[in-house]
Amino acid sequence: xxxxxxxxxxxxxxDDLAEVILRGMExxxxxxxxxxxxxxxxxxxxxxxxxIVDLSLVTPGDQARELAEMYDKDARExxxxxxxxxxxxxxxxxxxxxxxDGFLYPNGGIDHSNAPPGHxxxxxxxxxxxxxxxxxxxxxxxxxxxxxxxGDSRTHPLxxxxxxxxxxxxxxxxVEDARGQKDLFGRPLMITRKAVAxxxxxxxxxxxxxxxxGIPAVIIRGAPVRLADDGEDMRIPxxxxxECMYIGSLRCGPHPYQGGYDRLIEEAxxxxxxxxxxxxxxxxxxxxxxxxxxxxSAANVENASSGxxxxxxxxxxxxxxxxxxxxxxxxxxxxxxxEPVAPCGICRQNLIEFGDEIKVIMAxxxxxxxxxxxxxxxxxxxxRRSLMTGPSDGI
Ligand code: THU
Numbered sequence: 001x002x003x004x005x006x007x008x009x010x011x012x013x014x015d016d017l018a019e020v021i022l023r024g025m026e027x028x029x030x031x032x033x034x035x036x037x038x039x040x041x042x043x044x045x046x047x048x049x050x051x052i053v054d055l056s057l058v059t060p061g062d063q064a065r066e067l068a069e070m071y072d073k074d075a076r077e078x079x080x081x082x083x084x085x086x087x088x089x090x091x092x093x094x095x096x097x098x099x100x101d102g103f104l105y106p107n108g109g110i111d112h113s114n115a116p117p118g119h120x121x122x123x124x125x126x127x128x129x130x131x132x133x134x135x136x137x138x139x140x141x142x143x144x145x146x147x148x149x150x151g152d153s154r155t156h157p158l159x160x161x162x163x164x165x166x167x168x169x170x171x172x173x174x175v176e177d178a179r180g181q182k183d184l185f186g187r188p189l190m191i192t193r194k195a196v197a198x199x200x201x202x203x204x205x206x207x208x209x210x211x212x213x214g215i216p217a218v219i220i221r222g223a224p225v226r227l228a229d230d231g232e233d234m235r236i237p238x239x240x241x242x243e244c245m246y247i248g249s250l251r252c253g254p255h256p257y258q259g260g261y262d263r264l265i266e267e268a269x270x271x272x273x274x275x276x277x278x279x280x281x282x283x284x285x286x287x288x289x290x291x292x293x294x295x296x297s298a299a300n301v302e303n304a305s306s307g308x309x310x311x312x313x314x315x316x317x318x319x320x321x322x323x324x325x326x327x328x329x330x331x332x333x334x335x336x337x338x339e340p341v342a343p344c345g346i347c348r349q350n351l352i353e354f355g356d357e358i359k360v361i362m363a364x365x366x367x368x369x370x371x372x373x374x375x376x377x378x379x380x381x382x383x384r385r386s387l388m389t390g391p392s393d394g395i
Pocket of ligand 1: 277280282283284299300301302309311312313333341342343344347
């Protein structure tokens, strides 16, 4: 395998990136060959498409201000991160970890390196389309069949230093299924899939560097990749968070609520108005969304014998189950509290009976909200699985 860095002029907003790369190749006397893979840095793609934002023009909202304080970040940048991501799952001072279209991104894919001072580079609008467009242009110019990968840098958990990751590709198959192949001792490999595109970006990054090298693209020749057939799926495959070894083992909600269940929160707030709480005066409403789309809401119902009171969440759940629903997507709970209200232990126990992936949106009437799965709210819970393993013989 051979790698050729393509040195170019500094990429500017509005540049024709294919043109910039072709000019760089010409200057260095580089020509594309059939089967070449061109890795191009995401910062170059985003910059060329004009995704550079002057932070002084961004007005942060309340949530951005709050999260910026929590994670020690610029509130304007946080505003862009919220807009760019589907979910913020946590963070450390200076960086938040986000999920966007099923992939993990630091800071929602928004980058301040390789951007002018006071500016950030946004995530490209559609990296898959950019890869396809670049491939089309370069194939036309060279009359060769190539692959294009839009690459970015990442760190592995607990490791210092960046490796490469493919954000999108075109013309090649990004992940090769090696299941069924044999290991050194003849045993079949069970779950091995080779992230070919990621590996190629890592190789390219050895040449590309991370800073002012001025090499936004690398040609890889002789890479053992499979060129995609016409119509073949070239999207980078992902797995759900609960199946991911890293994210699945770090269940640590609640997370800031970023929308998606506003109607459910409203229904919970409406149910709260029907609360029967003459003893505590603490009004709570809950609404549970079944997988079939049905919503059941309830309020807390107190009793002179205080232990006989029932919480809103359990009342909503009981209502839903007795109407025939067994599978749930989410439950919203609302109270007139300073902080979003969280379900009590008994309610968590009742909810986990129906699945640890049910989302719980904890809210207050002021509009603050947080979200967590039931599993995050009740780690190491006692469930039917615990019963199945049976009592030990020891006692
Ligand atoms: N309560 C709920 O309905 N849900 C919660 O998550 C917390 C507590 C109710 C029970 C009781 O009626 C009142 O709030 C005070 O404990």
